[in-house]
Amino acid sequence: xxxxINLRGHEIWNLEWPNNGQAVVLLHGGLSATEDWxxxxxxAVESSFHxxxxxxxxxxxxxxxxxxxxxxFQTKEAIAYLEDTVxxxxxxIGWSDGAxxxxxxxxxxxxxxxxxxxxxxxxxxxxxGEPIDLWExxxxxxxEHAERSPDAPDxxxxxxxxxxxxxxxxxxxxxQDLAKISCPTLIMASDDENFSFSHITSMYEAIPQGQxxxxxxxxxxLIKEKPELVQAxxxxxxxxxxxxxxxxxxxxxxxx
Numbered sequence: 563x564x565x566x567i568n569l570r571g572h573e574i575w576n577l578e579w580p581n582n583g584q585a586v587v588l589l590h591g592g593l594s595a596t597e598d599w600x601x602x603x604x605x606a607v608e609s610s611f612h613x614x615x616x617x618x619x620x621x622x623x624x625x626x627x628x629x630x631x632x633x634x635f636q637t638k639e640a641i642a643y644l645e646d647t648v649x650x651x652x653x654x655i656g657w658s659d660g661a662x663x664x665x666x667x668x669x670x671x672x673x674x675x676x677x678x679x680x681x682x683x684x685x686x687x688x689x690x691g692e693p694i695d696l697w698e699x700x701x702x703x704x705x706e707h708a709e710r711s712p713d714a715p716d717x718x719x720x721x722x723x724x725x726x727x728x729x730x731x732x733x734x735x736x737x738q739d740l741a742k743i744s745c746p747t748l749i750m751a752s753d754d755e756n757f758s759f760s761h762i763t764s765m766y767e768a769i770p771q772g773q774x775x776x777x778x779x780x781x782x783x784l785i786k787e788k789p790e791l792v793q794a795x796x797x798x799x800x801x802x803x804x805x806x807x808x809x810x811x812x813x814x815x816x817x818x
Contacts, residue, residue, distance in 0.1 A: 570642050575623035579613040585652035588615040589660030593725050595622025602785045606793035614648055625712040631724050633733050637666040644674045655679040662733050668743045678747040679796055682782050685735040685765050690758025696726045740768035746803040748773045752780035
């Protein structure tokens, strides 16, 4: 199912499931890999969509490049993947960094995006949450990196330091940027998230076709803590992307 493809001169690890409908692209978290999370999302989409996923540059089974961990690089790569590999507008489902990239692609290239499911996203590094501390790389992480990555076995340490600096300075989107997202967008977060509730709700409120789901009793890793509930919400969202009609619209009544 997985194999390397050449994406504009760079070998990336690509996965594709049988074609059962419109394209869906899964975007993993930062310093992670598709295989760390795909099984938690696939039950929501595998039977009804044509699912794609890839390990972003410098992560998972894809080798590193200069500047690869910055969000601008990763967004450009996602756009290239949609254009060259998927070759049609897609539903984007991202978690954490993958969610941020989904939002950035929807802002920059609305023609490539049918809808967005952004799980555990922040749109600005100043998100009202706790400061991100530099963590120590465990031996288990080193072994996993050495088994997966074509990069040098000791490259993980430098990647962690680079990523830590990026998370403390990126992303830098504004609510005005988010207002440019024209597709149906589901913002999903835990009730014990890394970001403040005001940050999460401001993201939801800024997107014209936004919907919001807070998953109770979970943390930033809600996809693994309550996968069935997360899948059910995603499946319901994707089943009908027309604007919701509710009995007492308040915010949506002001949207024209």
